[in-house]
Amino acid sequence: MVIFVTLHTVLRDQFPEYVFPMKVSLDEFSTIEVLINTMGILDSQSLIFVVNGINVECNYILKNFDKIDLIPAISGG
Amino acid sequence: MDNENLNEFVLRINAREKTGRKEEVPEMWKHLGGRGLLARILLDEVPATCDPLGPYNKLIFAPGLLVGHRISSFDRISIGAKSPLTKGVKESNAGGTTGYQIVQLRIKSLIIEDQPLDPKFSILYLSKDMIRFDSYDEIQGKGIYESAKILTQIYGKKVAIALIGPGGEMQLRTAGICNLDKDLVPSRISARGGLGAVMGSKGLRAIIFDSEGCPQPTLADPETFRKTQQHYTSTLLAHPQTNVYREYGTSANVRMVNAFGALPTRNFSSGVFEGVEKISAEEMRKNLIARGEDCKTSHACMPGCVILSSNVYGDENGQSIVSPLEYETIGLLGPNLGVDNLDDIARMNEIINDIGLDTIDVGAALGVAARAGVFEFGDGQKAIQLLEEIRIGTPLGRILGNGAAITGEVYAIQQVPVVKGQAMSAYDPRAIKGTGVTYATSPQGADHTCGLTLRAKIDHLKPEGQVDVSKTVQINMAGYDTIGACIFTVFCVSTIPYVIKDFLNAKYGWWVDEDILQTLGRETLLMEHEFNKLAGFTKADDRLPEYMTLEPIAPHNTVFDVPGDEMDDIFKW
Numbered sequence: 225m226v227i228f229v230t231l232h233t234v235l236r237d238q239f240p241e242y243v244f245p246m247k248v249s250l251d252e253f254s255t256i257e258v259l260i261n262t263m264g265i266l267d268s269q270s271l272i273f274v275v276n277g278i279n280v281e282c283n284y285i286l287k288n289f290d291k292i293d294l295i296p297a298i299s300g301g
Numbered sequence: 302m303d304n305e306n307l308n309e310f311v312l313r314i315n316a317r318e319k320t321g322r323k324e325e326v327p328e329m330w331k332h333l334g335g336r337g338l339l340a341r342i343l344l345d346e347v348p349a350t351c352d353p354l355g356p357y358n359k360l361i362f363a364p365g366l367l368v369g370h371r372i373s374s375f376d377r378i379s380i381g382a383k384s385p386l387t388k389g390v391k392e393s394n395a396g397g398t399t400g401y402q403i404v405q406l407r408i409k410s411l412i413i414e415d416q417p418l419d420p421k422f423s424i425l426y427l428s429k430d431m432i433r434f435d436s437y438d439e440i441q442g443k444g445i446y447e448s449a450k451i452l453t454q455i456y457g458k459k460v461a462i463a464l465i466g467p468g469g470e471m472q473l474r475t476a477g478i479c480n481l482d483k484d485l486v487p488s489r490i491s492a493r494g495g496l497g498a499v500m501g502s503k504g505l506r507a508i509i510f511d512s513e514g515c516p517q518p519t520l521a522d523p524e525t526f527r528k529t530q531q532h533y534t535s536t537l538l539a540h541p542q543t544n545v546y547r548e549y550g551t552s553a554n555v556r557m558v559n560a561f562g563a564l565p566t567r568n569f570s571s572g573v574f575e576g577v578e579k580i581s582a583e584e585m586r587k588n589l590i591a592r593g594e595d596c597k598t599s600h601a602c603m604p605g606c607v608i609l610s611s612n613v614y615g616d617e618n619g620q621s622i623v624s625p626l627e628y629e630t631i632g633l634l635g636p637n638l639g640v641d642n643l644d645d646i647a648r649m650n651e652i653i654n655d656i657g658l659d660t661i662d663v664g665a666a667l668g669v670a671a672r673a674g675v676f677e678f679g680d681g682q683k684a685i686q687l688l689e690e691i692r693i694g695t696p697l698g699r700i701l702g703n704g705a706a707i708t709g710e711v712y713a714i715q716q717v718p719v720v721k722g723q724a725m726s727a728y729d730p731r732a733i734k735g736t737g738v739t740y741a742t743s744p745q746g747a748d749h750t751c752g753l754t755l756r757a758k759i760d761h762l763k764p765e766g767q768v769d770v771s772k773t774v775q776i777n778m779a780g781y782d783t784i785g786a787c788i789f790t791v792f793c794v795s796t797i798p799y800v801i802k803d804f805l806n807a808k809y810g811w812w813v814d815e816d817i818l819q820t821l822g823r824e825t826l827l828m829e830h831e832f833n834k835l836a837g838f839t840k841a842d843d844r845l846p847e848y849m850t851l852e853p854i855a856p857h858n859t860v861f862d863v864p865g866d867e868m869d870d871i872f873k874w
């Protein structure tokens with residue numbers, strides 16, 4: 225299946241040559257954790273995961289054509 | 302509680318008689334600082350039903366309990382009064398240098414009472430040995446930026462200054478009190494709730510804090526304090542969030558909040574903005590690096606801050622337009638007005654600062670005005686013209702300068718994003734419902750700094766559980782505001798929560814436990830709630846505007862549906 229991934233802020237530095245959203249191919253029933261490992265994202269501890277506009281946990285099972293935002297957490301000011 | 306070694310005092314200024322006197326700190330005030338102390342003083346001394354711009358209201362400055370020692374990002378000043386905007390309790394805190402200097406002067410709280418008979422403004426000068434009222438002729442009619450330059454020429458570059466602008470002189474209800482940052486720019490604003498109007502009503506255009514000759518405040522246990530400070534600073538530096546704040550600042554929220562479908566767009570009529578990429582943190586960072594010169598992607602508002610979440614935004618030639626350009630301002634002046642040009646947003650920010658107003662409430666007022674057809678959404682240039690009307694005080698300018706609630710009333714618009722008369726920050730509460738509970742129930746009125754729930758592990762679109770989430774965050778935030786910590790330290794402090802008690806015990810010689818932050822937070826919220834009750838607030842004031850319960854917001858098509866009776870119990874614990 226194909227997942228559309230948008231990285232935010234410092235995460236983009238790991239993938240400077242990409243245009244977002246990135247298309248990532250995964251096996252069916254893969255979780256966000258699998259996606260993160262597949263992409264080789266370091267430091268996933270303090271990330272917020274938003275799938276199709278809804279915040280979810282890293283054990284969330286992705287579906288074909290899901291749009292996911294991987295966001296290093298921050299708050300307003 | 303033993304505060305004796307600190308030699309702190311209460312400084313009471315009578316604005317009518319132009320006199321001041323030092324008093325001992327009352328026993329009940331000693332364990333409090335910042336927001337908590339403001340609430341205590343308001344309850345003890347200000348008739349809750351008084352006219353906020355009349356002689357019985359008091360303008361109060363109170364540094365947080367841990368201010369004055371250069372703990373990274375802990376030197377914030379809390380300023381408060383009965384709010385002319387919400388008509389209830391008000392605390393608004395800011396960074397910069399006022400907090401540090403006021404502690405060096407040993408002032409536990411500065412209380413400004415009464416008001417002058419003579420309409421002429423003056424400048425209050427405070428030093429170790431002197432309380433003086435000076436002429437304000439040099440800054441009469443000038444904006445915040447020029448006034449600050451002139452004042453630092455007169456009083457020197459080592460003083461801290463809290464000043465109001467033309468908006469405060471006109472007693473507009475969105476007027477704030479501006480504090481100098483470490484580079485002497487008056488950009489750290491106690492912006493919310495119209496405190497600048499209260500200062501205007503006291504006849505003060507600026508207060509100078511000159512701590513020359515004051516020794517550093519003593520500590521009960523300097524060795525433990527120093528070790529705690531080292532541990533805290535190294536943990537803060539190593540924390541991944543510090544890096545995000547330093548490289549991208551709070552504007553990193555733009556795309557995040559858009560991803561949640563909560564980015565206020567065109568007067569809070571949608572939660573997603575088509576121009577989001579153009580106003581994103583990533584775009585801003587790229588521009589600032591390319592423009593160079595004055596532009597800075599990271600910057601400290603106060604000496605000692607290692608997070609450096611601030612920035613300096615410059616034009617195409619790299620010449621500074623405004624510092625900082627922050628998320629809430631981008632949200633309210635950008636998507637909320639349909640504007641997708643960061644340069645326009647920065648220019649609006651600069652004008653609003655120069656008049657000395659709150660960008661959130663003025664941005665929301667412009668959104669309501671656009672909805673009413675006063676100008677077209679997306680027309681940044683027209684928005685800039687309207688801001689200039691506020692500066693010169695035309696009737697339309699005064700309407701806008703009095704905030705979103707008044708603007709909505711004048712134009713008979715129902716869709717006005719306010720609670721208790723104060724505009725919401727840049728999170729639509731129909732898509733982040735816990736923050737909606739905070740907006741509704743916070744005694745401060747709609748304000749994200751009282752309890753933003755974005756990071757909570759909860760489905761933000763469902764009503765269940767939002768009251769508990771908001772309650773926890775509101776208690777914590779009231780605690781942080783009482784000790785004087787910047788909210789951007791929360792990520793780090795929540796991993797080493799014991800440092801708060803270690804700092805407090807080492808400073809004051811106390812024996813408080815690890816839950817001191819929550820204890821102070823609860824006490825503060827209850828006092829604030831009590832003040833509002835005495836001022837005449839009821840359950841009806843703890844609700845979001847009705848239209849938000851009826852009109853769904855895109856893209857999730859949700860309304861705010863957290864039950865009112867659940868929210869009514871939020872401060873019962």
Ligand code: SF4
Binds near residue numbers: 375396600787
């Ligand atoms: S993190 Fe930002 S707002 Fe907080 S003290 Fe540092 S520069 Fe000021």
